[in-house]
Amino acid sequence: MFSPVVQTKGASREAYDKAVDLLQKKYANNGRKLELLKSAYGIEDVLETVTEAQLKYAQRTEGSKVRKWLGGLSTRITYYGQIIDVLSQHHPEYVSLAWGTMKFLFVLVLNHEEMISELAKAVSRIADVLPRAKLQLLAFGTDWMKDATQCLYAEVINLLMRCLEWYEANPWKHAWKAFKDPYKLRFQDLRDKVDEKARRMDEMANTLSQMKINDMHQALVRMENTMSAHHLVLVARISGLEQISQQVQVTQILNGTEHSQFPSPVESLRFCQAVRRKRIGQFELNRTALLPRLQAWSAAESSSLIAIAGAAPTRFQTKDLATELVDLISAANKPVIWALNGRQPPSINKELTHINLLRQLTNQLVKLNNERMIAHVSANFNAPRVASARCEADWLGILKECLTGLPEVYLVVDMEILGKPSDENADSWLEFFRLLETLVSSVQGVALKVAVLSFRQNFIRSVSMGSSPASIVSLRGANARGGGPGVKRSQPWGERKNKKMRFV
Incomplete structure (x- = not known):
């Protein structure tokens, strides 16, 4: 059987606190991050902090025409990069160095754009995962689900801390990170872990759902058996009451027909x-x-x-x-x-003689025929019908x-x-x-x-x-008064010895 379901906020807070404990060693030298984690009430507050940083970053770079132009240009040049690489092979002494430098810059721009896009997807993905995890924890408050939620929260917090660090960095760090740690190297592994933990919780919730369905089935079977037993008892009681009612009806019939002239x-x-x-x-x-x-x-x-x-x-x-x-x-x-x-x-009463005799x-x-009459009481034969007989x-x-x-x-x-x-x-x-x-x-x-x-x-x-x-x-x-032979009681019509009436 499952352990009792706990309150959502309490369970979420407990899982968050334990996830923070798991990350304290990792951020032991980063007091700012630890302070942020401990000051937040729950993981939703951490997600809200990262979302605010994301919005600030978007507002800061929203009006950058250079960023938009570089993004579009780098996309097109990279698309035709293979053709330019062929040309550079024929004139290496003129274009190799310049083209390599330009290509490097454009790759940095693309890496930066990919970082922005994928981080936005990751934050959006986390925003979808957390409510589902909370509902699963509410529905299945088992130790297994608590442990899985703690592991998920730890990975989510780890990913959010990196996202927050990236959003709060200055543009030069963004340029360096785009070259040194592109998205797939710095964030992809954390996002995969979050997806894995979320999938594990989904599978666990599915298994627990099947267990609950089985428990519900067993409970329904027990309920059906109990209802069947109660039904039998109820039928027996109703049958007893019906029999008593029939006996009362027959008694009323006897009382109603007993008095006669x-x-x-x-x-x-x-x-x-x-x-x-x-x-x-x-x-x-x-x-x-x-x-x-x-x-x-x-x-x-x-x-x-x-x-x-x-x-x-x-x-x-x-x-x-x-x-x-x-x-x-x-x-x-x-x-x-x-x-x-x-x-x-x-x-x-001559007028009622026939009716009184029939009564x-x-x-x-x-x-x-008393026993059969009790069982025969119905809508066609009952005390009211006998009482209402007039003709x-x-x-x-x-x-x-x-x-x-x-x-x-x-x-x-x-x-x-x-x-x-x-x-x-x-x-x-x-x-x-x-x-x-x-x-x-x-x-x-x-x-x-x-x-x-x-x-x-x-x-x-x-x-x-x-x-x-x-x-x-x-x-x-x-008339044989005083003379003829008597007629015995057991032989009223026959000869006393050889003729005898029998009712068999």
Whole structure:
């Protein structure tokens, strides 16, 4: 990992001070240069001093017409120098000495012009290198980069000191330096070192950038892994909250459908079971036609509706048969719901009888299919939808939703739960029977097996006269009070030993 990034001015000042320390030995005998270096705050101040000297020199020589003329003339004469050298070979005694002297002077002028031009380029180059070096030091404040910056500053200071020395020299020294130390001999090596140190810093910055990119990649991978872990935790929490919300919705559905004008299904079943136990051995049914029809109804793989038709003499057998159906189906561990005629409440709202009964069947189904109902809570099935149900069609739709996930469901209905038929509600029983027909024909993905039992002949005739898909089974029996053999609980329709109804 990288060391902490330091402040730009502090790092630059530190590198400058160390670069000055490196040059103290070299300028130990030059107090003026040491004083200049120590008085400057940073390397930018040294560069500014050299730039000012450069401007002063340019202003001093700007109006020199002789310098401009000599520069242009020396350039042209040197261009044609090879031709003149050929002429001097034919007349050496006249032109060699004069031409050699002139050529020497012109070379000095060209060297001087080259010195001015290249020094200006060098100072401009340093002005470009220093900001980049400062940014690199700011971005990568490592020991490696600090050492590289110190070395660069040392070479830059060395070059700037020579430039300053040249700019402050008098014209005669310029002429002598142009002959003795042209640019390539006096400054080229220092400029090459500056370029080398700057290139080294660029390469080091590139390497450190790749290392930082790799660190960033690793950090992103860790961040992605952390985010994935947090996402899993968040999904788990959201899933838990969603499940809790679904459980609350199902609880609200149960609470909203629990209260009805009818007694609870469990109480009605217990009441009917108690009454049946008292009547055991008092009545006998003709099982010959009943047993095969019930077996076929139970074994069917699709939804079906069977109407078990009794008569006034068999009204007790009809009621006991409904109770026995519920007991046998429950004993076979088959899902079953029921609507049995238990203790009737003091008054029943005839207009809401169907809806109240459908609400009670919904409550039983939700309890029976509780786990699947929790998972099934959605925009189509939720507590607000159940609470807003107003008509019979709404409750039929809710009943179909409650059947989701069940392979088969049995429904046993004793039509007496709707109350004794009268002129006012003569069609009420038939309307509810049609609702059950609609439910059986429209449900999908589940085998809904409905058994409707009644001893009311008017109702049975109404069902048989219509185009009902229901299968009608007639009960024919005799009152055998006190004499005939009893019917055991596990054998309600068959002979006690060899005929037995099974729900498997």
